[in-house]
Amino acid sequence: MRLRRGSGCVIFEVRLTKPPAPWRPGPYPVRLPRRAEAADRELRLTYFESRLQEVLYGTDGAPVRWHRQFATPVPLTGACVRGVEILRMPLVRDGLGLAVLHVDLTDPGSPGASPVPALERLSRLATASTPSGTGRDALQALLPAGTQLVESSTRARTLAHVTFEDRPAPVMSAPYTGWSPVDQWLWLLASACSEERFAPDPDEPAVRSGTVVFSADWRALVLREGAAFVGMTPDREDEGFHALAEAHVHSIYLDAVLIGVMQLYALNEVANAVASTPAGRLDADALASLEHRLMNVRRRLWFSHVTVRGKGNELLRQFQDQHALPALLDNIISELSDAARLVEAVTNRGVNAALGLLTILGLPIGIAFSSAAVWGEPHPRLFLISALAAVAGAVVVVAVVRPARQMLRALLRRGPR
Structure with a gap:
């Protein structure tokens, strides 16, 4: 078994005190195979509905996203960083944003090595259990001035894409012989976790409920903290189909996941505001403020249909289901309805x-x-x-x-x- 490609994205929470002015505005431009253009802001706007333009890319005069490309990939805990982008999240306080690393997970010197360990190390760089000096300082050095890495109690979110020179081979132990090799790879990459650290129940169908079938060439799995994309057919061309699939993962499918992440943060902030308002202090003004915040989230962010092309909608819906976002929204609406009756x-x-x-x-x-x-x-x-x-x-x-x-x-x- 030889990996042909292995790359991914790692999404960290950051706090922005000022715009990263030296960086170029717009998303990280991903080169498209056999085409002179890149998947930049203008091209991605043809994929997503216009109502999402402001939250994903900002406007010409007010950008919300910036990027930096490295001429030479930067080594980081067993991976190589191609570039970094910063996204300021809407409708959340304290200047919270997201930093996205675009990384290579394969080692040219060890083509048979699994990318899972490198992905797992990257996902844990900003956790509270990671001591300073073990990669977190190097990660902070990749960020622009005015952008501070936020220490988190959970791992970073990850996206991973791998293909093989032939077809995927089994990679998990005997209890998982009932899983196809593709499903085994999908689980390990989407969870960014080795079987030794966490072994899923092989007989539980819900474990793979977040599967998204793209075509006979590749499929994806969406879990709570990550998503994986695995090629099922041989990848033997530098500029072939799987090269285009990799470009999609680093551009439009990353953006679909980012929409879900922003929905998660915005809805949780509204839910926390509702829960922290004592019933005795609920009046017409307080209720109107809470309802206004929820309406802003629903009008600017809460969509499950974001494109008329491709599988972006399905990826986003799987992310929403993994985090129970539809149920959270229903709970918020129910709480505000009860509060309205009380007032x-x-x-x-x-x-x-x-x-x-x-x-x-x-x-x-x-x-x-x-x-x-x-x-x-x-x-x-x-x-x-x-x-x-x-x-x-x-x-x-x-x-x-x-x-x-x-x-x-x-x-x-x-x-x-």
Whole structure:
């Protein structure tokens, strides 16, 4: 078994304090085989719907994505970095963004070596368990000024693409003989994890539920933290079909996954905002702010149909399913609907209580002032006496009449916290 190609993308979380101005705006341009053009911003816009242009690529005057290509690939923990791109995420706070490394995973000196160990090391560079000086510093050095790597409790997301000079051969142990060689490679690459570190249940069909069939030449598997693309037919041409497939992985299919990642961050931020708002502080203004944030996410980001061409939609839907994003969106909508009913009920209760008190207390007040108008001559002292009598009558009514006390308590009650 000889690997013909092995490359991938590693997606890290970063914090942007300023735009990476020295870097060129736009996504990392991927060379297309047998074509003079590259898969740059203009070409990718012909693949994705125009409604996603702003979040994926920005506009001419306001870019949200920048890239840097290396003339000579930079070694990093057993892989070689071709280039880096930075994407500022919309609708999230604290200047959060994503850094994407485009890497070569195969070693020309060891064509039979598995790319899984290098992919696993790359995915763990920014985790809290990775000590400084073991590759994280080198990763930070690849980023532009004003972009800081964020230490994460989880591994980075990965995409991997491999092909073979002939056909894939089995690579996992005996319990997985029921899996095809392609499925074995898909699992190892999508999980970025060796069988020794984590062995999936070979009899659980859900393990491979994220499979996307492209054609007889290649297929993909999407898991929570990664995706893999494996060629199923021999790859014997430098500029053949599998070269084009590799270019698609590093461009449009990467962008489809990035859409899913941005949806994940934006929806989680709205969900956290809903959960952190105490019920006792929910009012019309707070509810309107939460609903406005959710509406922005839905209008700018929440789409499962992003293209009329290719398999980008299916890849995105598999990512959404792996992270239960449709269920998360339904939960947020349900919570906001319940909050709206609560706010409406509290508002109606307050209005009704105010109207009821006004009606009940209007009687002693009206009697006090009308009696003064009939029996006395207009005088400031008479007005003061009438006002005191009206207040005393109102206090007596509240003390004696039970419904009046209930309406006063309802008017003053602010609800549970």
